[in-house]
Amino acid sequence: MKHTHGNTPKPKPPTSRDGIETWLDVLTSMLSLPSSQRTQVRDELEDHLRSRVDDLLVLGKSEAEAIRTAISELGETAQLARHISSASRTPKSFRRFAMNATFFVLAGSVLTASVSMMIPTHTNTTLPGATEAIVVETAEVTEPIRHRFNHEREPVVDVLQSIATAYGLSFRFSDGVRKSPFGKTILDTQLNTFKGEYTLKEAIDAFQARMYMTYGETVLAMTENELILMTLEEHKRMQIEIQAYQIPSWAESDDDQRNYGFSIEQLISTKHDLEYTTIQPVNGSLVVAAPPEVHAEIISMAAQLEAIGKSMQAQKTQQRIEQHAQMTRRIDRLRAEYEAAKSVYFAEREKANEFSNRIDELRSRRLFVRSNDELSKEQQEALQTQINNLGEQSKQQEITTDEAKARFERLQSILIDAESELILSDINDALPIEGMNDSKDEMRxxxxxxxxxxxxxxxxxxxxxxxxxxxxxxxxxxxxxxxxxxxxxxxxxxxxxxxxxxxxxxxxxxxxxxxxxxxxxxxx
Amino acid sequence: MLTLKQDHSTLIVLSVLADGPSYGYAISKAIAAKSDGHFKLTASGMYPLLTKLEKQGLVTTSWEEVKAEGADPDATGRRRKWYTLSPKGHKQLAKHIEANRQMQALLDAFVAPAVNDQNAHA
Missing domain, CATH: 3.10.560.10 (Outer membrane lipoprotein wza domain like)
Structure with missing residues (x-):
């Protein structure tokens, strides 16, 4: 289909990997949808963000600022992911996803991956020109469906099968459980009672309560269309998500990027068991395969690093301001010295001129007198002596003038150097610095x-x-x-x-x- | 701050699409522009709503590849999802508008005497 209506501005070419990509990675990871739908949501939101960034750039924002604003305008990431996920699911698959991929651990510690902590929340910014905005929100999705269960002295397998069927899922034991020593035991176990009206989450909770303390290292997990009883290790592997994070621009060389990756790994290892984590720098990005809690840690760390970067930037700006003031003070001092030297030089040059004028005057008088033969020989000699004396003084004066001139010229060149230094620093490192403008492909x-x-x-x-x-x-x-x-x-x-x-x-x-x-x- | 019912946002989005096919960001801009900035449909309101409209068959969708200006002509651009009002969507919009008119008329019947009353006292 061709769309010719509307005056949409031509989009700008995207820069390699930017904040938008990173944010989309985070959002996509929070969508509980099949991968084809995730890609569509990602593409649509990327188009939204890049179109908004183009508009903001036209309004004079820097690229970094435009990206930040565009993302923050989309609202809280986890909430957006939740709303999009629930709207995209069919009613049947909605039930399957009712628990938003939360996993329940049997007879062990409960692992819940809270996705809402994964990114700092943003406040909503109103569109330019918006006065009192009326925010239109879609209503929250309907309550998950409940089913009644009434099992008495039935094998565990049958109970699990019944729970799964009730919510449109299928049930199976994982390979790990089947091969494990307790796999056989579970198959043979009977549940005394399993009765009540539950949502899927409650049913799993209830089942967990019945089985509590009986089998360790087992997890009843839910995927898109299955309920699976699996080992803790299988569960860990299943949770692993692969994501790419942007490495800060200051880590330029391959070595820097490797070190950055290594440092992140070291830092996280103090808090998390990295048995299921791999961190690998690839071409400016840090590719991380890890469970959600490690991703959450990396994201919070990245936010802190960004804050540090910003404070360093502010410090640099402060230094620039001080340096600038220093340079200006130096120029003021130099200019005063230069002006003084200039007056001295002009005064000395004036004196030298006076000498040569007087000598010229005497010489022309002597010439005039000689031709008219009016003066005595003595008088002529006296005139010559006077000329000689003046010549001597004039030579002295010329030396003084030359010295004054040399000082004046030297100060002039120092002043020009200092001024051009200031101009260069003003032009190349103008204050204040408000974000980097990296979309520079020609001389501006x-x-x-x-x-x-x-x-x-x-x-x-x-x-x-x-x-x-x-x-x-x-x-x-x-x-x-x-x-x-x-x-x-x-x-x-x-x-x-x-x-x-x-x-x-x-x-x-x-x-x-x-x-x-x-x-x-x-x-x- | 006033919160609009989902019913209203459906009406607003459908009416924007009645002007011709559009895509997410352009729809949000059109809403802000048409309402002079008074209506704002957040992303977490609009995109789920568009999905719902698609599922109900009120809009049809298509994808277009958008190339950046000055980008390599062989490189792949980003993808843009276009929404077009379907015949069913047009009917639904007409129904919405009619229902809205009736509601407005009903409200006016209540409000008008009150306004006159106020004026009389002024």
Whole structure:
């Protein structure tokens, strides 16, 4: 079918493995549905998330932020999985899944895998523009069906068979149980009574109560269409789920990724028996085959690592701010020294000029006098001596001037270096850093032009973070606070305000986008 | 915060699909846009509801491969599930609308005198 209606924006190409994939892995693992249906739910939600992310990117969010928002808008993961699972099941298979794949352990510790703890809950964020939202929720699914049982002195097998049949399941002993020493005993055992009206979960609980303390290491487990009495080991293996987790981007090399996997394994081994767990880094992802409780541990650990990463990022930002302030202070000091040296040099040059002017004057007088023969020889000699003396002083003055000039030029070059260092750090590492923008496939630039007293030209947009107009004006060293700033974006020219108002924050600064042009015109 | 009955969300989704086939995210956007942001159908409300509508035969579904802009033309894109209102869905929607009108008329009969009364006192 062709769909031509609606103006849906073209989706962006997805980046390799991102938060969406990881979240979908978690959600899919919580769906109690056959694998073909899981894939369909996954595909549909992936389309939803990526479409939302595309919209958020257009609104100016960073990719990481957009992914976080899109996921949090979907609501609590476990609840979503539960609602989707129950709606997708047919009424018959719903009964089979009524217990949401919870397993019951006979005569041993009860293992329940609570999926709701597997991911931190998110608060619902309203769609942009939404005022008082009226949330539409579907009603919870209907109560599971109850059956009446009335068994007296019947073999265990028959009772189990009867429970299974009542809820549309089949029953069997696992291979492990059949081969085990107690397998034969179970087959021969009779239950005194099994009576009452139960849901499937209650029936299994009741059965467990009857059998309690009789057989260890046995689990009555439920699959999609079967009730199986299995050994603890078989049960453990059955619970194993394979999932991929994204390895943080700082673990770049293969060695780093291996070490990351190893560290996770070490940490988890302090709390869990890893007999049924394998952790293997594969191409940027950590592939983990493990029981649900280990997955839950990894997810909570990942959340903590992310929090640590964020605080490190904040620390780095703070350092950048301090470093920036330091650089600015140094530039201020250098500029003061430079200005002083400049005045000294200009003053000395003025003096040197005076000397050469006076010498020129005396020389022309001497020439004039000689041609007119008006002065005596003594007078001529005195004039020559005066010229010689002045020449001597002039030479001295030139040395002083050269020294002043050398100092001035040296300070000038140090100042220029320091300023370009600041500009480079402003451009490449702009503050504040709000998430990484990794969708960069071409040069993204902004340009500035205008009055002479600034660094006109084309600047590369920072790869990380955002470049605001205020910061850009600073980087381009726009001096005149009365200069008028014009922003040309997408062919439209818009006056923003004066340099002073933007720099001081009186006017809210604008985040520059690729291909923006900033034009500064002199004040009237 | 007001909670709408599932009945209402069915009416809302069916009426969005009456405008033409659509997919999950576009449906949620259409609802937010049409209601000026006042109605919000959460994902855990909408997707189970769409599944239910599909099972009841009120909508038919199809899959489309969506390619990203600038993506490798040979690479596989992501899959988008489209929902189309079936003839049965159209009938059901008409019934819903009619029932809603009747309910509205009934409510108006109660509300109108009260409003007039208030105005009289004002």
């Amino acid at each position: 630039t902004v340009s500035i032009m205008g009055t002479a007293n600034m660094r006109s030209g084309i600047y590369q947009l920072p790869e990380a973070g955002k470049l605001t107009l205020a910061r850009f004006l600073m980087a381009a060293d726009v001096q005149d606070p009365n200069g008028k700033v014009l922003l040309q974006r997408g062919g439209v020219s818009e006056p923003i305000g004066t340099v002073g108002d933007i720099s001081s924050g009186t006017i809210d600064s604008i985040v520059l986008l690729p291909d923006d042009q900033v034009v500064i015109t002199a004040a009237d």
